[in-house]
Amino acid sequence: xxxxxxxxxxxxxxxxxxxxxxxxxxxxxxxxxxxxxxxxxxxxxxxxxxxxxxxxxxxxxxxxxxxxxxxxxxxxxxxxxxxxxxxxxxxxxxxxxxxxxx
Numbered sequence: 001x002x003x004x005x006x007x008x009x010x011x012x013x014x015x016x017x018x019x020x021x022x023x024x025x026x027x028x029x030x031x032x033x034x035x036x037x038x039x040x041x042x043x044x045x046x047x048x049x050x051x052x053x054x055x056x057x058x059x060x061x062x063x064x065x066x067x068x069x070x071x072x073x074x075x076x077x078x079x080x081x082x083x084x085x086x087x088x089x090x091x092x093x094x095x096x097x098x099x100x101x102x
Contacts, residue, residue, distance in 0.1 A: 069086045
């Protein structure tokens with residue numbers, strides 16, 4: 001006896017998911033909207049051939065955290081080694097700190 005596998009995304013949900021993503025909706029907002037995890041949404045968008053990983057969509061290479069920490073240290077006027085432990089911080093947080101020091 002073979003049972004059918006439940007459908008995770010209906011064709012209508014898939015079409016709406018792809019349309020919203022192409023219109024600029026974030027993966028996080030789509031996950032909330034559809035009651036799915038972000039990993040599920042990313043996987044579905046990848047299978048549909050439309051997902052663009054963060055940072056790769058614009059073709060801009062991402063600055064390394066070590067470089068951000070060095071820039072923060074230079075901006076504050078201390079030796080870069082002073083802030084080595086900052087490299088453990090979130091990349092986006094380091095960018096915000098640097099932007100606010102400018």
